[in-house]
Amino acid sequence: MKRWSVDRIWVGRFVIAPALIGALLALAIPAPTTWGTERLSAVLLLDGQAYFGHLREVPWSGTIELRDVYYFQDARGTTEGLPLGLVRRGGELHQPLDGMQIRRDKILAIEQVGNASPVLAAIAAQRMLPGAPR
């Protein structure tokens, strides 16, 4: 009776390596529809708060990282004349540095911010203010 033997080097070279390369390429190369556009994510939390910014998954951890973060504020206190009040995180009393670590189990949902959305327009207006980080 003939015994099946697996050539591990062959499997590694022609099965496992291409599978890993294909998956990594798909993760690393952004979809063509997003080329040339800023990808902002909306992170909606279980407590009702929403944060907008650049999302980065932290692999093998229970958190995500959000950078260049904006959140809603009472519109009456803003200066850019938009009906929507957004502020950039960092100006609070404790002056946090850029980069929020958000626990994944406190997130309700994550969505992509639309290119024509009022939120993106308000963020663009915030960035035009003198002294605002670009």
Next chain:
Amino acid sequence: MYLRTRVLPAVIAAAILFGSFAFVRWWDLTLPPLGRSTYQAVFLANGQVFFGHYYDRIGPYVKIVTPYYIQQTGDQNDPANPPGQRVVRRGDELHAPQGEMLVPRTSVLFVEDLADSSPVAQFIAKDRP
């Protein structure tokens, strides 16, 4: 011999590379939803319910494509505008979300299939872009 030792492994490797790329990029780490109905109701930990195509992805998130939700309308104190409910497609919010939601598994209470005859499923089928 050349075909077997050189060409065939290269073809296999190319097919696996393409398949792996497609699995991650186009199928977005989802398995085919065999035996499920067209639309599902996803109940979340904060009490919200979303309707749409539910995909059980590999990894920490599930995905809801073209989500809808029920919006309360009317005013209890206004007889001309009595309270009611309507199904709304997500997308007209201030951040104009783009057609799909990623939801951490920990925020999902449970998922139910919608019957094709349900008013919500029929509305979604008619309204979908």
